[in-house]
Amino acid sequence: MSRHRASRHEIRRNARRMRRYGIQPVAGIEDLEFAPLAIAGIARLAWRYRSELAPLTVVASVLAGSLAMRHWFPEGWPTLIIATVIAAGALATWGRWVNLPRPIERGYAAVTTAFAGTWLTLATHFGPFTNPLPAVLGIGTIMLAVPWWAHRRRRARVQVERTLAAWPDIAQAVGLAGSRIQSAMVDLWGYRFRLGLGVGQTVEDAINAVPRLESALGTTRGGIRVQPVASKKANRADVRVIETDPHANAITWPGPSITSITQPAKLGLFEDGAPVRVPLLRRHALFAGMSGAGKSGGVNVLLGDLTACQDVILWAVDLKRGMELLPWASCIGRIATTPQEAETLLADAVVILDGRADDLTKRGERVWEPSPDRPALIIVIDEYAELASEAPRAIDYADSIARRGRAPAVNLIAATQRPSKDAMGKSAVRSQMDVRLCFRVREARDGDLVLGQGMVKAGWHPHKLDAPGKFLISSPEHDIPRRARSYLLDDEGVQATAEQHAQYRPPLDEVSAQALERAAEMPAIPAQPTARPSPRHARDSSTVRTAEETLTATLKRAPSDGVSIGDLMRETGMRRTWVYQRLQDLSRARQVEQVSRGRWRALPEVHDP
Numbered sequence: 001m002s003r004h005r006a007s008r009h010e011i012r013r014n015a016r017r018m019r020r021y022g023i024q025p026v027a028g029i030e031d032l033e034f035a036p037l038a039i040a041g042i043a044r045l046a047w048r049y050r051s052e053l054a055p056l057t058v059v060a061s062v063l064a065g066s067l068a069m070r071h072w073f074p075e076g077w078p079t080l081i082i083a084t085v086i087a088a089g090a091l092a093t094w095g096r097w098v099n100l101p102r103p104i105e106r107g108y109a110a111v112t113t114a115f116a117g118t119w120l121t122l123a124t125h126f127g128p129f130t131n132p133l134p135a136v137l138g139i140g141t142i143m144l145a146v147p148w149w150a151h152r153r154r155r156a157r158v159q160v161e162r163t164l165a166a167w168p169d170i171a172q173a174v175g176l177a178g179s180r181i182q183s184a185m186v187d188l189w190g191y192r193f194r195l196g197l198g199v200g201q202t203v204e205d206a207i208n209a210v211p212r213l214e215s216a217l218g219t220t221r222g223g224i225r226v227q228p229v230a231s232k233k234a235n236r237a238d239v240r241v242i243e244t245d246p247h248a249n250a251i252t253w254p255g256p257s258i259t260s261i262t263q264p265a266k267l268g269l270f271e272d273g274a275p276v277r278v279p280l281l282r283r284h285a286l287f288a289g290m291s292g293a294g295k296s297g298g299v300n301v302l303l304g305d306l307t308a309c310q311d312v313i314l315w316a317v318d319l320k321r322g323m324e325l326l327p328w329a330s331c332i333g334r335i336a337t338t339p340q341e342a343e344t345l346l347a348d349a350v351v352i353l354d355g356r357a358d359d360l361t362k363r364g365e366r367v368w369e370p371s372p373d374r375p376a377l378i379i380v381i382d383e384y385a386e387l388a389s390e391a392p393r394a395i396d397y398a399d400s401i402a403r404r405g406r407a408p409a410v411n412l413i414a415a416t417q418r419p420s421k422d423a424m425g426k427s428a429v430r431s432q433m434d435v436r437l438c439f440r441v442r443e444a445r446d447g448d449l450v451l452g453q454g455m456v457k458a459g460w461h462p463h464k465l466d467a468p469g470k471f472l473i474s475s476p477e478h479d480i481p482r483r484a485r486s487y488l489l490d491d492e493g494v495q496a497t498a499e500q501h502a503q504y505r506p507p508l509d510e511v512s513a514q515a516l517e518r519a520a521e522m523p524a525i526p527a528q529p530t531a532r533p534s535p536r537h538a539r540d541s542s543t544v545r546t547a548e549e550t551l552t553a554t555l556k557r558a559p560s561d562g563v564s565i566g567d568l569m570r571e572t573g574m575r576r577t578w579v580y581q582r583l584q585d586l587s588r589a590r591q592v593e594q595v596s597r598g599r600w601r602a603l604p605e606v607h608d609p
């Protein structure tokens with residue numbers, strides 16, 4: 001075609017066409033002819049929609065391949081079919097290595113490869129236009145293209161690529177000019193990206209831009225969340241685009257997420273699809289919520305993770321006659337289902353706690369580092385309120401564990417419907433809970449009972465949670481109210497997981513076992529019902545006052561190397577835990593001091609309590 005200078009009319013027409021194809025006019029454009037421009041426009045569109053066009057690209061490649069094979073290597077079909085089988089098998093088996101994490105995606109890749117490879121083989125042997133091969137290719141392409149076009153993760157990936165490409169314009173339009181996308185990731189619920197903010201922009205600016213961003217990115221209202229980044233850098237923000245509500249349906253438990261208590265357990269998903277991870281090492285946890293809110297479900301998920309840890313021993317108290325926790329029996333070292341058993345179990349846990357504390361002092365260490373040889377001891381108490389009403393003495397031990405159990409890694413996981421003072425027995429247990437999961441509660445004020453005074457006012461509204469398994473979590477790393485939903489681990493899942501994890505359970509460590517043995521050998525102090533009342537029942541009685549006075553007097557009389565815990569127990573007629581608690585209280589009040597391991601005396605300024 002001979003070149004000629006474009007007329008004014010042609011230039012205007014070309015400019016109109018260019019606009020239709022979304023091409024920006026550039027300097028000197030008048031000198032270009034329309035044909036190359038149209039080709040450039042089509043190429044640009046083809047590139048932009050390359051993901052959607054991928055099935056057609058594959059068909060064209062297979063067709064071209066079959067023509068080439070038929071022409072040059074018509075006898076090559078056995079090699080083709082062998083390669084097809086190997087490729088399809090490899091994708092089905094090891095597809096996760098090429099970013100196909102879900103079985104359904106691996107299955108799709110394998111079926112598509114098998115179809116294309118088989119068609120190529122037949123076309124090489126018989127010729128691509130031999131009937132019925134063209135029809136088979138056409139029908140197969142449509143059937144395999146539909147899932148491709150519908151696939152959510154593919155669409156999200158394309159969306160991310162387009163967002164990345166168009167970000168400078170989007171940023172300008174939403175008032176975040178100068179910001180850059182630093183990294184992006186597609187997941188099951190949508191995609192997220194990290195935004196490097198422009199000079200002088202703040203995370204609050206990004207949060208205020210959310211409605212404009214939702215419009216610019218074409219999401220639903222409420223489909224975008226902006227959060228500060230974990231490293232607290234002021235010029236970064238994490239943007240989450242939610243395409244599928246993770247909370248719309250129950251979320252099946254994906255299997256254990258940890259192998260050691262030193263790793264954070266994964267309990268469910270936040271509304272934005274981010275996992276709820278919470279470290280439990282040397283922490284006590286409370287699961288609270290009204291009946292049917294999903295506490296036991298939450299505890300099951302936690303047990304699914306904890307039973308996968310070889311550095312955790314689990315004990316359990318379930319006064320609902322073991323209804324909730326017995327399915328885990330094969331993974332639980334000891335389980336108490338009556339008030340009496342609960343009392344003994346918790347008393348033994350205190351003995352272990354003391355034994356470990358002594359061992360740490362001996363070793364000059366501050367905390368118990370869990371390992372399969374020295375596992376953490378975690379005591380799960382379902383329906384803590386029942387314990388308070390049926391085994392009040394057990395509450396004293398639980399109280400002691402709550403206060404002193406962190407360093408020696410003896411911890412409590414308590415579940416209760418309403419952690420009022422009455423239901424929780426002594427308030428120390430409630431106040432000592434480091435991690436609190438609040439499922440739905442009946443009234444707003446119950447939210448304060450579970451999460452702490454003033455939390456409802458601060459925006460924590462567990463009474464508004466609208467489905468079982470939804471919860472708010474408060475812990476050192478989760479200090480803003482974000483709705484989460486726990487995974488669902490059904491009865492069959494519990495049974496299968498318990499069977500699978502039973503083989504990994506560690507034995508009780510030597511230090512703890514010896515502490516229990518020593519305690520069993522200790523001569524029982526003769527029963528003195530009036531002198532050894534349950535501290536709970538007779539806290540204000542004259543008996544306890546007498547015991548407290550005796551304790552203080554004995555400590556005052558103590559020689560310079562102090563008196564032993566055994567002496568104090570004998571003198572006061574009270575239990576080890578009571579004596580320990582009083583000593584802790586007096587020590588905090590700077591009235592007594594520990595002279596050496598297990599020996600105490602009064603400080604000079606001591607006065608009667």
Ligand SMILES: Nc1ncnc2c1ncn2[C@@H]1O[C@H](COP(=O)(O)OP(=O)(O)OP(=O)(O)O)[C@@H](O)[C@H]1O
Nearest residue numbers: 250290291292293294295296297468469486487488
């Ligand atoms: N994460 C979840 N996702 C979906 N459904 C759930 C979830 N957790 C619990 N459920 C549903 O809610 C029902 C009640 O849950 P669960 O027994 O855990 O409640 P609860 O708070 O322990 O009640 P209760 O105090 O009466 O024992 C379950 O049978 C289950 O069907």
